[in-house]
Amino acid sequence: METALICLSHLRWDHVWQRPHHLMSRLAQYLPVIFVEEPWIGEWPGVHEAWLEERPGLPRVRVIRPLVPEELLDTPDNSYRAIFSRLFDQILQQAGPQPIIWEYTPMMVYLAEQAGARLIVHDAMDELAQFRGAPADLRQREQQLMDISDIVFTGGRSLYEARKDRHPRVFCFPSGVDLDHYRQALDPNTTEPADVADLPHPRLGYFGVLDERLDWELIGAVAEARPQWQWIFVGPTAKIEPSDLPQLPNIRYLGQRSYNDLPAYLKSFDVATMPFAMNDATRYISPTKTLEYMAGHAPIVSTLVPDVVRSYGSLVRLADGLPAFIAAVEAALREAPAERQARIERELPVLAEHSWDGIADRMWQIMQERLAATQSNHDGS
Known part of the structure; x- marks a missing residue:
């Protein structure tokens, strides 16, 4: 044996x-x-x-x-x-x-x-x-x-x-990161999932567990301040009540989806987000999704998670508080082709080191x- x-x-x-x-x-x-x-x-x-x-x-x-x-x-x-x-x-x-x-x-x-x-x-x-x-x-x-x-x-x-x-x-x-998996988001043959395909743009996206580590107050405030932005959450809830989740017309909670489907959802995001709360539960986290988003070359906006700031601060737009988060998303949406290409070139060696x-x-x-x-x-x- x-x-x-x-x-x-x-x-x-x-x-x-x-x-x-x-x-x-x-x-x-x-x-x-x-x-x-x-x-x-x-x-x-x-x-x-x-x-x-x-x-x-x-x-x-x-x-x-x-x-x-x-x-x-x-x-x-x-x-x-x-x-x-x-x-x-x-x-x-x-x-x-x-x-x-x-x-x-x-x-x-x-x-x-x-x-x-x-x-x-x-x-x-x-x-x-x-x-x-x-x-x-x-x-x-x-x-x-x-x-x-x-x-x-x-x-x-x-x-x-x-x-x-x-x-x-x-x-x-x-x-x-599983580079080959998440690079499917860049494949022209990858189609957006049916449950988001008809949503208007711009779209803010998040995939992962929905729990106390996310800043639900910030998420609700962003959705209220920018009702034209669609916020898509892909993942199961844990350790929070449904009443903890902001309920607004421009926030979609899709529940857990297969790992195989995540590149298609990533492709549907205009901005990939990490709206984590600054609390005891997030002090030590190093979110896997940072590199997963990056593999699909989506612009990323994150709150000030210490490991994200330290390891990826030059590649991720960082925001502290509501005005800064909105400004960071707006900057990501305005990203010019040359700016995007320069970001991608900085991302590539980081991705290669973290397979x-x-x-x-x-x-x-x-x-x-x-x-x-x-x-x-x-x-x-």
Whole structure:
């Protein structure tokens, strides 16, 4: 049996395609991947035991969703942790001896501890403790995870700065881009999706999760101030109520769309936006969509997200507050052909440096070097 990499993720495989999906689909070229989601707690008639559901994945990427009947929780010997640990033992039996553990959520640190892994990787893609509804002990759990990890990767510069002194092997890998995928937005044969094709221009666009990280007050104010601008939001909502979303005739909420459809939506945007709020949840983010928008050469307007300012400030129009955001969009809409071409020429080398293929390859090299060092130390002892 070929030993697998087990990825423990707080994001579901069929959710918005993000960092875990990009990396696991590429690391699968080196070894089989078992992508383990957090348990789904629910009710199933006639079912009284927890079990593992196999979900659609990719070649060499198995997706497993633990399913736990709610009635089972907190009965004798059936705490959430006890149930998940027993189910994880079943996964370990399928993973081969001494698997590699790749962990996103510190809340699963106890699974990493029971795995008998030959290598543990913590990929800190977000400052999860800052998010709405985060467990009170999440910071403590992350320190536990870092203490047992062999390698720590971070999804952005701010995340790296917050962790570089807490572990001897911390490596910064800001999120990348699938260039071939998003360059479909430039293909004359790519047609705009039917649900936006008849909307008037200009169009402001956003794709990604709609949650507390977005500045909904700013979004509503922009839509009110410029009713002729159509604002298109593509993505599912999370951790917010429908009442949190501004409801105006020129704002369209389209819901989640397939990853395969995103280049066509990008093609329909006149300006790609990142209207993030400046709050605890956004202090450490490094939005994947920056490079995805850039790959389609859409002009980008963003609020002052620290990692965006630091890494892409010369390529993105930055705005602080309502008047500045409106002015930045207006400047993007006025962009002359020569100005656009000059921007594209500055974008190209940045895009070339941040492909997901290259990031996965460099991560794998670091992992191999650590495994070799560990083996060498073992042989010399």
